[in-house]
Amino acid sequence: MRLNELLGRRVVDADGDDVGGVADVRLVQDSPMLVSMQRSLRVDGLIVVENRSTRLFGYERHVGPELLRRLVHARLGEVWYLPWSDVENVAEVVTLKSRRTALRPLEELARY
Template sequence: MRLSDLLGAEVLDVAGEPVGKIRDVRLVRDGPVQGVFGPGYRVQGLVVGGGAFGARLGFDRRDVRGPLPLKLLFRRLHRKARFVEWPLVEALQDRVVRIRAARADLPPVPRLTA
């Protein structure tokens, strides 16, 4: 699977209701060792709905202090975004991702620490 298969795909909850489009994919580097490259990456979860522009500029990181007006603007734009842990993904077919949870049960996107 490629990240391009996920980005922009529509997410449907357990009832078939739309959650939003995948705006970002969170990866962690704790997979199997890949020779001289070290541990491989694996998908931790999906950022669904809301905007992603501010996150791409780093405004979702705790250590980014400002400019404050932009930080507040992006926080407001991203408040509807939800985080889907990868184990909740049930199927990916034709750019539609089905998950094993209701939209109402999905947490907000966790802020990055580094």
């Protein structure tokens, strides 16, 4: 599966309740060097937005003026970070192992 096939895909929790849509994929580069002198990337998690928008504006986290962040959140709804370990199945719909109430907001993700 290609990463762009994940974008916009519907996400449901363990109970089958709609969570939103995949807006972005977080990758980490922590593996050994490849022959081409590049490191391979692995999927660390998904960024999911409640209103299924696949366009993020960069103000979903701790950056920018408070008023602008509030406007973006009003348009997107809730924004969550889902660790890849919480993903149960990826098919036509991404199914999670946990319930919607257990999801962590993207703003709680450590700043780095």
